[in-house]
Amino acid sequence: MDITEADGRLLDAAEALFYEHGIQAVGMDRIRAASGVSLKRLYQRFPSKDVLVEAYLRRRDGRWRGALAEYVATRPSAVERPLAVFDWLEEWFGEPDFRGCAFINAYGELGTASPAVSEAVRDHKAEVLRYLHGLVRDAGAAEPGPVAEQLAVLADGAITAAAIGGTPAPARSARKAASTVLEAAGVAQRQPAGCPAPGGHTVG
Amino acid sequence: MDITEADGRLLDAAEALFYEHGIQAVGMDRIRAASGVSLKRLYQRFPSKDVLVEAYLRRRDGRWRGALAEYVATRPSAVERPLAVFDWLEEWFGEPDFRGCAFINAYGELGTASPAVSEAVRDHKAEVLRYLHGLVRDAGAAEPGPVAEQLAVLADGAITAAAIGGTPAPARSARKAASTVLEAAGVAQRQPAGCPAPGGHTVG
DNA sequence: AATGGGCGAGAACGATCGTTCTCTCGTTTC
DNA sequence: GAAACGAGAGAACGATCGTTCTCGCCCATT
Numbered sequence: 001m002d003i004t005e006a007d008g009r010l011l012d013a014a015e016a017l018f019y020e021h022g023i024q025a026v027g028m029d030r031i032r033a034a035s036g037v038s039l040k041r042l043y044q045r046f047p048s049k050d051v052l053v054e055a056y057l058r059r060r061d062g063r064w065r066g067a068l069a070e071y072v073a074t075r076p077s078a079v080e081r082p083l084a085v086f087d088w089l090e091e092w093f094g095e096p097d098f099r100g101c102a103f104i105n106a107y108g109e110l111g112t113a114s115p116a117v118s119e120a121v122r123d124h125k126a127e128v129l130r131y132l133h134g135l136v137r138d139a140g141a142a143e144p145g146p147v148a149e150q151l152a153v154l155a156d157g158a159i160t161a162a163a164i165g166g167t168p169a170p171a172r173s174a175r176k177a178a179s180t181v182l183e184a185a186g187v188a189q190r191q192p193a194g195c196p197a198p199g200g201h202t203v204g
Numbered sequence: 205m206d207i208t209e210a211d212g213r214l215l216d217a218a219e220a221l222f223y224e225h226g227i228q229a230v231g232m233d234r235i236r237a238a239s240g241v242s243l244k245r246l247y248q249r250f251p252s253k254d255v256l257v258e259a260y261l262r263r264r265d266g267r268w269r270g271a272l273a274e275y276v277a278t279r280p281s282a283v284e285r286p287l288a289v290f291d292w293l294e295e296w297f298g299e300p301d302f303r304g305c306a307f308i309n310a311y312g313e314l315g316t317a318s319p320a321v322s323e324a325v326r327d328h329k330a331e332v333l334r335y336l337h338g339l340v341r342d343a344g345a346a347e348p349g350p351v352a353e354q355l356a357v358l359a360d361g362a363i364t365a366a367a368i369g370g371t372p373a374p375a376r377s378a379r380k381a382a383s384t385v386l387e388a389a390g391v392a393q394r395q396p397a398g399c400p401a402p403g404g405h406t407v408g
Numbered sequence: 409a410a411t412g413g414g415c416g417a418g419a420a421c422g423a424t425c426g427t428t429c430t431c432t433c434g435t436t437t438c
Numbered sequence: 439g440a441a442a443c444g445a446g447a448g449a450a451c452g453a454t455c456g457t458t459c460t461c462g463c464c465c466a467t468t
Contacts, residue, residue: 112226
């Protein structure tokens with residue numbers, strides 16, 4: 001087993017176990033058992049649990065945003081893409097191992113104790129907001145910034161409500177609210193392109 | 205020190221420490237030191253840490269919803285009350301010891317391991333939703349159920365975004381989105397009572 | 409005044425944690 | 439072929455956890 005494969009197996013095991021059981025509930029020895037990588041190698045590659053936790057969060061961030069962007073990009077029209085985010089969330093909520101937002105969970109557990117974790121979580125949320133901002137801007141919203149922030153709040157809320165309630169339903173509530181917000185921001189949704197919404201409040 | 209005072213001191217210490225540092229990061233001995241109650245008495249009143257954690261969550265639930273309801277009830281008109289929830293959230297976010305939703309944090313940490321914690325968290329969210337439903341209904345929304353669910357998602361999202369970002373700003377984003385959602389549901393907001401919103405979409 | 413029971417202080421216990429060390433074995437290199 | 443190296447398995451270490459036990463003291467009852 002070469003180093004890149006060992007890294008992959010370690011991060012795969014860490015991600016599965018940390019996400020399912022929480023970080024403090026999973027010991028290093030359990031990651032060794034699940035990955036099949038010896039404890040010595042584990043500490044060669046990740047010199048402390050904190051380092052492993054941060055690597056887990058940063059790799060998950062990339063994968064998560066990549067999967068979201070890949071799904072959203074299949075929508076042919078830019079005006080549909082902001083709402084597609086919530087369709088993707090609904091699919092994610094329905095997966096059997098869904099257990100909420102890994103970053104929110106990590107922050108609640110270690111945000112006070114570990115600055116590295118706090119920073120990784122903040123970076124993730126900032127990247128998601130940036131991504132939403134691009135989607136909202138390309139959809140033609142009058143003021144993309146505030147709208148993107150509202151969509152980010154809706155997405156975070158949907159994730160936590162779905163995790164706690166154990167149902168994907170909050171994705172639909174969030175989608176409906178997002179639709180209302182986008183419509184109020186002048187983003188047409190059912191009509192073909194080039195047809196501005198009637199009575200759009202051009203605030204400002 | 206009689207039993208009721210010991211209980212109060214224990215729950216006060218548990219709440220402060222669990223909320224600030226997370227549950228697994230706080231040992232029973234630290235709660236003993238902070239409360240001034242002996243370990244023997246602690247285990248007489250709360251026979252295990254799990255019992256103490258559940259008692260902490262349930263008492264915090266009552267206090268939290270009580271403070272919210274007290275604040276909202278000061279608004280004279282029913283149509284203002286749903287949005288007042290987000291004003292209260294903004295004040296809460298600005299408190300120096302704010303660290304997100306105690307229930308979401310506890311769920312992320314112990315939701316897998318402790319059914320008692322999961323149930324307490326679910327009960328809290330269900331009660332909040334019930335409360336929002338009453339506010340939205342009394343404000344005159346056409347379909348209070350879906351609107352209340354959207355407001356609940358917005359509140360949850362605002363709490364997590366504020367915790368991670370370290371700023372109260374998400375309360376304003378959530379409030380703006382809530383305002384848009386309420387307006388679309390036929391709840392007039394600026395006008396005095398008895399003046400139905402023009403062009404309200406009476407869906408259904 | 410004698411005594412007994414409950415309480416506080418803190419030691420003790422077994423388990424588990426993150427991390428390091430030891431021992432052994434297979435491989436490589438001169 | 440011998441010696442040096444690297445890696446795996448797992449014991450070991452010190453710390454900390456949740457929980458229980460011991461001991462000495464204070465107070466109440468007779």
